[in-house]
Amino acid sequence: MPELPEVEVIRQFLDKKIVGQTISKIDILTPKSFIGNPKQAKRVEGQKIIGTSRIGKQLSLILENNLILLFHLKMTGQIIYLPPLSRGGPERGGVLKSTRLIFKLKETGFIFFNDQRKFGWVRIFTPSELVESQSNLGPDIFSSEFTPSYLYRQLRSTSRPVKTVLLDQSKFAGIGNIYANDALFLSGIHPQIPASKIPRSQTQKLHRHLLSIMHQSVVAGGSTAKDRGYLKPDGSTGSNQSHFRVYQQTGEPCLKCKTPIKYIKVGGRGTFYCPKCQRL
DNA sequence: CCGATCCTGATA
DNA sequence: TATCAGGATCGG
Numbered sequence: 592m593p594e595l596p597e598v599e600v601i602r603q604f605l606d607k608k609i610v611g612q613t614i615s616k617i618d619i620l621t622p623k624s625f626i627g628n629p630k631q632a633k634r635v636e637g638q639k640i641i642g643t644s645r646i647g648k649q650l651s652l653i654l655e656n657n658l659i660l661l662f663h664l665k666m667t668g669q670i671i672y673l674p675p676l677s678r679g680g681p682e683r684g685g686v687l688k689s690t691r692l693i694f695k696l697k698e699t700g701f702i703f704f705n706d707q708r709k710f711g712w713v714r715i716f717t718p719s720e721l722v723e724s725q726s727n728l729g730p731d732i733f734s735s736e737f738t739p740s741y742l743y744r745q746l747r748s749t750s751r752p753v754k755t756v757l758l759d760q761s762k763f764a765g766i767g768n769i770y771a772n773d774a775l776f777l778s779g780i781h782p783q784i785p786a787s788k789i790p791r792s793q794t795q796k797l798h799r800h801l802l803s804i805m806h807q808s809v810v811a812g813g814s815t816a817k818d819r820g821y822l823k824p825d826g827s828t829g830s831n832q833s834h835f836r837v838y839q840q841t842g843e844p845c846l847k848c849k850t851p852i853k854y855i856k857v858g859g860r861g862t863f864y865c866p867k868c869q870r871l
Numbered sequence: 872c873c874g875a876t877c878c879t880g881a882t883a
Numbered sequence: 884t885a886t887c888a889g890g891a892t893c894g895g
Contacts, residue, residue: 592889623877648890665890667879689879708878710890751872760891768889818881818888859874860889 593664595732595765596808597821597829598648601670603809604824605652605702606643608672613639613697614654624691624706626714635660635715646731647764651721659716662704668711671703672824707820729762732805737763739798746786746794753789754782755858757801766801769814769838772863774801776837781869782862783855807834837863 593601617632619625625632638654645651650670652660662670673685675698685703686693692704692713704713716724729745730736745762746753756762757771766774775782777800780793789797808814813829815821816839822828836846841854845865853866 594890663890665877666888706878707880708888710877758890820888861887 592666592767592769592816592818593668593813593821594648594767594770594805595645596770596805596831597813598645598650598664598765599733599809600813600829601824602643602645602650605650605670605672608674608824609652609696609699609702610640610642612699613637614694615697616695618693618695619691620693621691621706621709623709624704624712626712631715634658646725647728647760648767649725649728649764657718659718659721661714661716661721663711663713664706665708665710665712667707667818667820669703669705669820669822670824671705671822671826673701673703675700702824727761728764729760730764732763732765732801737798737802739795742798742801743791743794746789748787750785750787752783752857753780753786754860754862756786758858758860765805768860769816769835770801770805770808772838773804773836776864776869777804779868781871782857782864784871804834807831837865839863 614635616636619629619632622629635654635658638656640652641655642653644653650662687705689705689707690703691706694702746756749756754771754775757766774797778793778797780789780797808831811829811831812823813821814831815828816832837852840852840863842851845852845868848867850865850867852863855862
């Protein structure tokens with residue numbers, strides 16, 4: 592599942608490879624995956640891509656006419672770039688059963704939006720519409736607003752389980768299940784502890800670990816977990832999954848104390864932790 | 872606050 | 884063949 596680091600890896604790739612190119616045509620194969628009237632899509636045809644940006648898990652392509660093409664990959668969304676003249680079977684990034692939208696680039700290949708489970712979407716915004724739609728997002732984890740004291744204030748303000756709070760995009764944009772689990776483990780915080788009970792010293796650790804594991808993941812090209820929901824735009828897998836500390840490690844020995852990692856549900860989501868290193 | 876919902880493929 | 888996976892939203 593693409594979280595902040597995976598979306599950032601995709602953004603950096605697209606920034607390098609497709610900024611400056613022009614979208615000549617959009618094919619909407621699955622109407623559900625394009626929010627809005629399909630005729631709207633014409634508004635971006637013929638437009639040059641002049642930049643990229645990202646807030647949390649949302650990826651934007653900024654167009655010459657100021658419109659913004661926004662992608663939300665949700666669980667199984669993929670953005671695959673097929674360069675010109677490449678001979679590609681499906682494994683190379685051609686049209687798949689899960690292909691929902693195809694962006695034809697003027698003489699320079701294609702971008703495929705694939706999404707097996709159809710939770711993700713693409714939408715066109717004007718700048719003011721985009722600001723409005725993102726007004727309910729908290730600060731991005733990589734932004735300067737995400738400080739130790741911001742984290743402390745947000746956690747202090749609620750007694751919900753800390754893991755549930757970390758996943759709340761209106762407080763922090765970009766954290767998903769993988770990095771919430773691993774950051775809590777590294778910080779020695781039990782995922783079910785009421786957020787308000789965490790002392791400031793521990794929230795500082797949590798802040799540091801959240802940033803470091805997410806940066807580390809970007810360097811590793813993101814996490815392609817067992818489900819293989821995430822791929823880099825060139826169709827290759829990321830390698831951060833080899834750094835998972837507790838995520839999907841049920842029964843494996845804790846890296847610190849060898850106690851078997853436990854699996855529980857918190858707020859309806861799968862949660863992994865070490866029962867010895869992370870106490871309530 | 873919790874649970875249901877969306878959706879499909881992998882798994883038990 | 885039923886269950887599970889979970890980001891975000893919505894209803895109770």
